Amino acid sequence: MQNFEKRRDRYNAFASFENPLVNLSFQLEVPDFRPFCKQNGLPTFHFFLYHVLHAIKGIENFMYRVHKGEVIRIEDFWASYTVLNQDKNLNFARFVMTEDLKEFVARSVAASQEAEASTKLINTSEALSEYDQRRNVHITCMPWLNLSAIEHPIYEHKSYDIPSLAWGRYSPPRDDGKLTMTMAVQAHHGFVDGYHVHLLAESIGARIAQTMAS
Template identity: 65%
Template sequence: MHNFEKRRDRYELFASFEKPLVNLSFELPMPDFRPYCKANGLPPFHFFLFCVLNAIKGIDNFMYRVLDGEVIKLDDFAASYTVINHNNDLNITKFEMSDDLPTFIARSLAAKKIAEARTELANMGPLMTPLEQKQNVHITCMPWFKLTSVEHPIYRHADYDIPSLAWGRFGDAQADGMMMVPFSVQAHHGFVDGYHVHLLAQSIAARARDLMGQ
């Protein structure tokens, strides 16, 4: 929490706002990992999700939450993302995080299968403790179009402290081996500035390069 104390005055400023959120949408430059995934039998969405969630864990500013009126720093969070079930309705996956790619993908695919088969909404919030409800990052993907912006549904803006990330259709392969991913990050401005979103974007791309051996 030492790092947080250096920006407590920024937190107190934005925490007084009715809507203390920063929301940035941009094109995220990424190494085109699709050929690598195809060659190694990996689903590209889950490969990218692994990079995103583990990058978040490495940046303190995305790990702060407010619990009982006090700022805390999470050690970990559950992996979660939205899927479409067999009725073409939204549902939510949830599974244990891992920093091992094969383990993460296996857990993610298993959770996806369960959520897709459920008719009722998998809303586990009422069964969770207040801390467990904070141990979360909201993830959604809309692969049908090139995302330019998004506004997430929020129960109470002033209390919202869980980062929400979204992305759209992966861009075309470029001659230099890169591609663009339309990407959006929403977070509490008391914790996260545009600079930290920049750090997150760099970390996501770096993790992909490391996994690909580049």
């Protein structure tokens, strides 16, 4: 928490706001991983999710939470995201993260299938302990839309400390081998600045490039 203490005064300032959240939408540019996924039998969404979540985990500012009135740094978090169930209603997939890409994809696919098959809303945070509720990152993907911005439903802005990410449709293939999409990142401004969102974007692209080169 030594790094947090360097910005505690910033946290205290933004924590006094009725709405302390920063929400940035931007064009994310990464290597076009779709041919790589096709060659290796990897579903593109789950491949991309792996790199997004591990990039988040690698940036300390996205790991700060508020627990029992004090700022803590979580060590890990659930992998979770929204899906459409068989009735075309919202549901939640959730599973335990892993560093192994193929195992991550297998767990993610299984969690997605479970959520899609359930007519009831599952994997909500109600059954979790107060601490485990903090071990989360909210993820949603809307591949039907050229996303430009999003406003997430929030029970209470002032106490909201969990990062939320959303992205939309991928761009068509480009001659330079790049892929773009609009990504929206929302986080507590006491923890995260625009610079940290920049670091996240850079890390996602670098991680994808490293995987494709290995």
